[in-house]
Amino acid sequence: MENVKNFLNLFVDYLQIERNCSQYTTVNYATDIKEFYVFMNEEGIGELRDITYQDIRLYLTKLHQKEFARTYISRKISSLRSYFKFLLREKYLQENPFSLVSLPKKEQRIPNFFYEDDLNELFSLSDLSTPLGQRDQALLELLYATGIRVSECCDIRLQDLDMYLDTVLVNGKGKKQRYVPFGSFAHEKLKLYLEDGRITLLNKQNNHHDMLFVNHRGGPLTTRGVRHVLNELIKKTSKTLHIHPHMFRHTFATHLLNGGADLRSVQELLGHAHLSSTQVYTHVSKEHLRKSYLSHHPRA
Known part of the structure; x- marks a missing residue:
């Protein structure tokens, strides 16, 4: 696999400097991206430019099979969509396959509060x-x-x-x-x-x-x-x-x-x-x- 660590470091710098994201948000983005790299290794996908829409559908299917909450899956999609958009901007990619993916509909959960x-x-x-x-x-x-x-x-x-x-x-x-x-x-x-x-x-x-x-x-x-x-x-x-x-x-x-x-x-x-x-x-x-x-x- 390519030297993806450099891409991730550049993206983290972009989040902190250009987008002014908090440390908490930055850590969540990085965690989501690293977990996607694990999926790529498991599927034998060598480079980010090789990712297809079908690969993403398989990744999302695996997340659903683990019964993660919709909000958790939505966050991962948002993180990866932003990451691939950044790679597109840096002209490493020709297209963003995550742009075709829609976010799961949010669950209408009523927050708990004290009486x-x-x-x-x-x-x-x-x-x-x-x-x-x-x-x-x-x-x-x-x-x-x-x-x-x-x-x-x-x-x-x-x-x-x-x-x-x-x-x-x-x-x-x-x-x-x-x-x-x-x-x-x-x-x-x-x-x-x-x-x-x-x-x-x-x-x-x-x-x-x-x-x-x-x-x-x-x-x-x-x-x-x-x-x-x-x-x-x-x-x-x-x-x-x-x-x-x-x-x-x-x-x-x-x-x-x-x-x-x-x-x-x-x-x-x-x-x-x-x-x-x-x-x-x-x-x-x-x-x-x-x-x-x-x-x-x-x-x-």
């Missing part, structure tokens, strides 16, 4: 007399108050937080920045954490950095660390929830729309590039209304 009783119980669990309890409570309040992604939350630095205006500067996908407000509950818990718990955690290992959220050793809190925090909290509740960090984002959007917020405002707060990404939460709201109707109307 108010679930949230109230979660918010009552942290021991505010301890540094980690103060951190956990500040984390929960900020995630729910802003609807930011967990990766965005872990990237917040002290200088991004404006405690006077109660806003946070968020670095979103594609390195796009946005200001997101937060309310009095989040302000109160952040203030306690910043003035007490965070300082104590940093001093444990004589750690000094400007990341807002820190782990038990005083280092920056990672997305994996956030998942661990939430899993530990849910163990203390009476709920049998399967919790994941993105549920706070879903809950933020759902509760805003249920409360009467307009779709465009929610789109801005979430940092969605397209309104269609936000519209999924209108389905959540409608489902919530439907369940309320069925539960309470005497002739439902």
